[in-house]
Amino acid sequence: MVIVEETPKIPTQDQEKLTEEIERLYTNLSILGWNIEACEAIAPYTLRINTLKKEKGIKILAHSYQTADIIFGVADIVGDSLALAKRATEIEEDTILLCGVDFMAETVKILNPEKNVFVPSKGRDCTLADSITGEDVRKLKEKHPGAPVVCYVNTTAEVKAESDICCTSANAQKIIESLESDTVIYLPDENMGKNLAEITGKNIITWRGYCRTHHALTTNRLEKLLKDPNVKTFAHLECRPEIIQSVDLHGGTGDMNKLAAESSNGDKILFLTEQGFIDRMKIEYPDLKFSDSHMICVSMKRNDIFSVYKIVENLTLENKIELDEEIRKKAYKAVKRMLKY
Numbered sequence: 001m002v003i004v005e006e007t008p009k010i011p012t013q014d015q016e017k018l019t020e021e022i023e024r025l026y027t028n029l030s031i032l033g034w035n036i037e038a039c040e041a042i043a044p045y046t047l048r049i050n051t052l053k054k055e056k057g058i059k060i061l062a063h064s065y066q067t068a069d070i071i072f073g074v075a076d077i078v079g080d081s082l083a084l085a086k087r088a089t090e091i092e093e094d095t096i097l098l099c100g101v102d103f104m105a106e107t108v109k110i111l112n113p114e115k116n117v118f119v120p121s122k123g124r125d126c127t128l129a130d131s132i133t134g135e136d137v138r139k140l141k142e143k144h145p146g147a148p149v150v151c152y153v154n155t156t157a158e159v160k161a162e163s164d165i166c167c168t169s170a171n172a173q174k175i176i177e178s179l180e181s182d183t184v185i186y187l188p189d190e191n192m193g194k195n196l197a198e199i200t201g202k203n204i205i206t207w208r209g210y211c212r213t214h215h216a217l218t219t220n221r222l223e224k225l226l227k228d229p230n231v232k233t234f235a236h237l238e239c240r241p242e243i244i245q246s247v248d249l250h251g252g253t254g255d256m257n258k259l260a261a262e263s264s265n266g267d268k269i270l271f272l273t274e275q276g277f278i279d280r281m282k283i284e285y286p287d288l289k290f291s292d293s294h295m296i297c298v299s300m301k302r303n304d305i306f307s308v309y310k311i312v313e314n315l316t317l318e319n320k321i322e323l324d325e326e327i328r329k330k331a332y333k334a335v336k337r338m339l340k341y
């Protein structure tokens, strides 16, 4: 049996505008090897999405791990987890479409309860966010009374609600260092917990959670990626401690972006993080030489330009983020505190 799904239909569009859109897309995406036919195939969708978002008052936020057609085709704001959370508080539009994973959209909703927040493809499958529950945090607090709880942003609203302060890879170090206590509960990323203990010198009680994308990078794999000794290596804090110890720099994708912005033409960089970020850097900094990490987050890649188109066309309830108001209010305190760093 063969089942052919119907391709979303788009109203006829102005040919001149379509030609301009194809050229706009090709200028950026050809850097990654997209040919003109591929740009022709998605141009009707990006053009329609860009028209609809203005008509309907929708702002599109995209994490740097999204595919380049979303980032360069339709996103209004692109960034790391911290930048997206901060920028989401400055949006005038009533509706926000967060192209990323669910916990990022939940963070936006925690901060903006009056807004309608949607995701293109809903499905809770960030291995970090899925690794721990609010009940787990309550038990940890009973076991270690007095230790402040710092939760990584890759957690559910329920876990944030049980935490004292939230953090991202961009401010985890600063936040842990700012706490008076020498012992800190940091969850749920075990690699990050160990890395932050080494960096800050604090006692960290952590949790058995991993980002499957960064945890999959072993030293063996890194050796194979490192073909050129002149390449600067920069690993995401979610990588294993042995990776962090063997690279030149570590941090989050926001820090990586800063390094790219400060680099000189011809510099060679290997970012050990999701490939979508590297693709973004290749387009934004064509004079630098970026090696591929080939690290793919399948949860981030659930979104594509067609799912973005479908949700912008029809804002369905099943893609809407809804939170229990009591949980949201408690989580708000931890997230709001994070924005100061």
Ligand code: 13P
Residues within 6 Å of the ligand: 079, 080, 081, 082, 154, 168, 169, 170, 211, 238, 252, 253, 254
């Ligand atoms: P940053 O956006 O803080 O770099 O991290 C994103 C992330 O979720 C990595 O798994």
